[in-house]
Amino acid sequence: MGVIASVSSTLSFGLVNGGHVGMVFGWLVPCFFVMFIALSMAELASSMPTSAGLYYFAAKLAPERYSPLASWITGWANVTGQVTLVCGIDYTCAQMITTAITVGTDGRTIISAGGTYGILLALLICHGLLCSSGTKVLARLNLIYAPLTIGTTMAAIVSLLVLSKGNRATTKEAFTSFENNSGWSNNVWTFFLSFTAAMWTLTGYDSACHVSEETANAQKAAPAAIILSVMLTASLGWLTLIAVSFATPSVSDVLSSDLPLPMGQVFLNNLGKSGMLAIWGAIIVVQFVTAAAQTVDASRVVFAFARDNALPGSFIWKRINTHTQTPVNAVWFTVGAAAICGLLGFSETALISLAGSSVIGLYISYAVPIFLRVTSGRSKLIPGPFGLGRLAVPIGTIAVAWVIFIVIVLLFPPGQHINDEDMNYAVVIIMAVFLFATLSWVTSARKWFIGPVRTIDDVVAPK
Template sequence: MSDSEKSSKHADVTIVNDSGLVERRSPNGSLLSVRHADDALLAQLGYRSEFRREFSTIETIAFAFSIMGVIASVSSVYSFPLVSGGHVGMVFGWLIPCLFVMSVAACMAELASSMPTSAGLYYFSAKLAPPEYSALASWITGWANITGQVTLVCSIDFTCAQMITSAINVGSDGNVVLGNGPTYGILLALLFSHGLLCSSATGVLARLNLFYVVVTIGTTIAAIISLLVASGDQRVSTKTAFTDFENNTGWSSDGWAFLLAFAAPMWTLTGYDSAAHISEETAGAARAAPIAILVSVFATSSLGWLLFIAASFATASVDDILGTDLPLPMGQLFLSVLGKHGMLAIWSFIIVVQYVTGAAQVVDASRVVFAFARDNALPGSRWWKQMNRYTQTPVNAVWLVVVMAGICGLLGFSATALNSLAGSAVIGLYVSYVTPIFLRITSGRTKLVPGPFSLGRWYMPLGIIAVAWVCFITILLLFPPVSNPTADTMNYAVVIVMAVVIFASISWVVSARKWFVGPVHTVDEALSEKSQ
């Protein structure tokens, strides 16, 4: 018998059984240890498993879909295409960006399948960047993503507060008009309730998302049908619904005005990276995460387009809708089409959808904070990476997100600042989305170990399209929504984004470059090797 045969005979044997568990057995067949296959893969990526894997594939899809809350998001951004193109802005200002976002989603799905960890995007950047720039790429991506995550929580919940004030306004026949102060108070109440809800165990959060998706899809379909049926004689012709263009931006170029309508789908189609961020809580994450990303983006894009088509048919007068006193013009559309009681009925469900969208986003943001803190990248990381012993979830990270979103909410006392905050959320998130995609098609072409989902040779053309699209849309979102802006109509997204860029840059130069090394290992190398 050769030395290699003797060594093999006396070596431990690692197998994957039918249940997806990794069994390590001694040469005589006795069971030494059992680990979930997902945990073994996570160990290869460098992390010890700390979550309970209680999200199924269906629940992961539901989570990624719910976080985009299609009916509530469309209700929030309905005014964007109204101003920037009218009927054409609603129909085609939604469709065109959705086609490009699918390329971003496809590239992200490939990365999530290869490296299913809560660290997500900044981990991808670290592994695909040249070794000498690995930590810097991780630092930039992480801060961009956290900026987008926290500001998106604030944007969603502030819009939910505006929906509530709109319902109060309509319900009181305009006699009760709540200003910025009460709206901010409602925001804080929403954030507090989300903090309590999102501190729950993983199993509870997973089951809740099945409820979320039923409410979201049901309300969206009800809104589409009600707008088409109840508009009756007020419904515009098919030609008007698809071809009538109105430029209310003040920009002389109709083409440029139309491009500004792209902000609506870009704000809605954010947060689908959540499937990657909960991958450490998902069974079969390498398959479930990419499926969730692709299905959720496609479903949201499709339902959102149908909803905007219905809204275009039901919008008899763009000027009348834009002239509403309600905080959100979509509320006026439902009021005009369905009347007071019909509007309040559908609006109540839309508020519920927006509420659960905010809850899902808090979970997503908290996982990013936890992961970044686990890699010691945040001030006070030792607090934010702690897991609650009862729920086995990062409760401290949840409440940090809630507090930071509440502080950002102070910008809501200015409508201009609030809109700029929403733009900053989109920019921050998409910069973090596209950074690892850019590295994938440049320095990381040979570094990626494909997971169950792979783009194959299509990774390069799709990656180029994704990078080009995000560069274009980032510049677009920095422009003011109207020509000749004043202090009240200026887009301050550039100020918010640059503030974070300057903070992250100074932190890197002064301190972080000396101690931040990118993703750290929380498992022993020996353990990682045994799991392979």
């Protein structure tokens, strides 16, 4: 989930929509509610560890008559969120690289939108090659990734607090100063829009479900991974943003920077050119590995959905490579689809559109099985080692209510007065997929799609 890289990518959401308050409390509030979703998902992952994950959960918990439809909706929402999340992470990684180039050349070299898209394509190809490797290689990558992420995050927090001495915001300003730099006149609504940063960062923890078929003791490991990753990301992210808030005496100065990512300007102001480039290089590595982890996750979702014949060309995407024993074709489907989504990089609101699309797609896919868990699936769930007991219904209800609220927020544009350049294209992406999935269901899929397909026969005990 790449704490420091995600915070660096999305700092603009808090700065624009609330200033110091948007940074600090625009992170804390959604983190509180996301924990309810994580707890509910952890219970489902413990009960049903499978790479199909969420759409498998939906199929098992829905009334039998609506099981295929619930699975279809959840699967398409999750695939949409997963692919756009890959694109969003690699797009911001490309922006980090262009930021480093601009700082390294003292502003003499500014990469165009076309150049940024070229870097995005190069990153996607690198991740396609890397994620086509065997499971053991990917596991070793994750072992490096965790300490690198936490170490870089701690280094950023300490360096900002220490080196900003004499050029800090006061404690009162850091926690209570509210600045509305958005295009909305209502301050409460503006504050809601700052939630985008935390919501985009706190995605992808369902990957623990999707790689469970490649994980030992998944009934315990998957729920532990979901809960711990959300808790650590939420905590470290909040501490990082508090440090950034103190290190930002003037929000308007940071927002007026020519750098693609405002966080680069914060580091430059406090650490100087050499210090900024040193820690920025580490953040780029964190974001690169984050994107690799997300590409693995997304490819497993594509593979599982194709295994159930739900994607166009499923016979291609569900093939397992005989050498690596991984779904290599699904990896390249993910990379190709992300490259198409990356064309949004030529718009002014690329990050808003990509972040909105990934959060909406993923959180709808999170909410459907949780909703079914607290309604029709109460008596259907066979608890695993981790269960919520009597708390499952109230926790699940809060989780679903939060998703409904945040989806509505993320469909809105960044300002009241918009044109084609300022539009939030998340609406276009989500509606396009929704219409395609709906038409496919009505005209064809409802006649043959039965939900997750059994690929392993039951083991019959000898008589």
